[in-house]
Amino acid sequence: MASSRRLVALWVLFTLVLPPHLLSVGGAKSCFWPSSAHDDGSCLSWRVMVEANNARGWRTVPAPCVGYVRSYMTRGQYGRDLDSVMEQVSAYADQIAAADDGLDAWIFDIDDTCLSNLIYYEAKRFGAYDPLAFKNWASQGACPGIPAVLQLFMALQDKGFKLFLLSGRDEETLSSCTSENLESEGFSGYERLLMRTPDYRGQSSSLFKSAMRKQLLDEGYRIRGNVGDQWSDLQGENVGDRVFKIPNPMYFVP
């Protein structure tokens, strides 16, 4: 019993005295994302490249990083990253005012911006895009809302901005389940839901979204901000006064 106590005391002493990197197996290599114990920082490099738009056109999460991505998404860092981005958006929004003419607009993407597909992609082990399976998932209207984004969404409306939801989802087949899903997760009061019409099927997201934004400008709207998880939401024509990239290391949309 005394021996056990000594062991525990020694253990506590170790954890208090030794610098953290010496306490972790493999030094600084593995402890940040516990489940990717063999990662040496290269999955972090890859993730940062995705966020900086250096890594493009990838079809799946690299096999050695699947565990890393799961840990990133579920163990806190994704939430922290998301909150940090929302703080930036809020700080920017606080500097601008919506005019009385009701033409100051913000654009929000839907998938993994307002609504989370983490459950779906985690079950697929972040594998290659499967249009039928994804459509099946989306049509259930069961995507959880992303609370930090919802908070911003409501705050911008309170400030008098008009919100447009712009999604590459197919309008014909997914319109009603998408609007119901948004509603059930609290995303309401927005100006318009813009989804991919048959004319734009097969076109890149960037091209389709540029065309939709052009339409809004033609109607007189000023795009003051644009929030999306893909660079294809945020590049192309008329992207808006400022764009915000929401983290997403799960998939790439061209």
Added chain:
Amino acid sequence: MASSRRLVALWVLFTLVLPPHLLSVGGAKSCFWPSSAHDDGSCLSWRVMVEANNARGWRTVPAPCVGYVRSYMTRGQYGRDLDSVMEQVSAYADQIAAADDGLDAWIFDIDDTCLSNLIYYEAKRFGAYDPLAFKNWASQGACPGIPAVLQLFMALQDKGFKLFLLSGRDEETLSSCTSENLESEGFSGYERLLMRTPDYRGQSSSLFKSAMRKQLLDEGYRIRGNVGDQWSDLQGENVGDRVFKIPNPMYFVP
């Protein structure tokens, strides 16, 4: 003696059996960057926001992240991130060919793209931009070259691309020391060094660099790639067919 051995054996057992995040003090909080022991991942969030161009206009590294940035830059992750970006550039360059007309161009920024200012910024504890002190540092021509970028620099020349060095450094006062510094670090054989002329003093880097790129286009060059550590190198007009963001959490240039 036997007791000591048991303690050691128990310690080894702990490190082998327990998941790494349980072995580190404070869970996943602190062990990735040992010297920023109190960081809870928020400095990582901040760095990713810088790379994704979500955090803009910051004048200094946030005070709680100074230790984090130093560790990031000096303990391996910066090097890994840099190597990963270079791999992306090489993969892209391998897909394109330089035409025989000698008009296929690449643009490289200088500071913290070709030449490193880490020594300078570390000594200043990543504090606010100090034009005089920086000019003094730059005029010594003692910036170390960044080997991974030099390797790419040489490889692109071997492939027949024309390389342009485009820098916001003042031409009148820093031209000769800059070209000597580049030469001494192995950056030679490039087509032209474009620096800020008196006309562009006080203008944003993005505006100045856009104007220089326009000049190259007017001369008939095709900008096939553009490599820089600041988003102001990579945004604006005529940025090139593809841009690559080199990591830099040390400072922000508008």
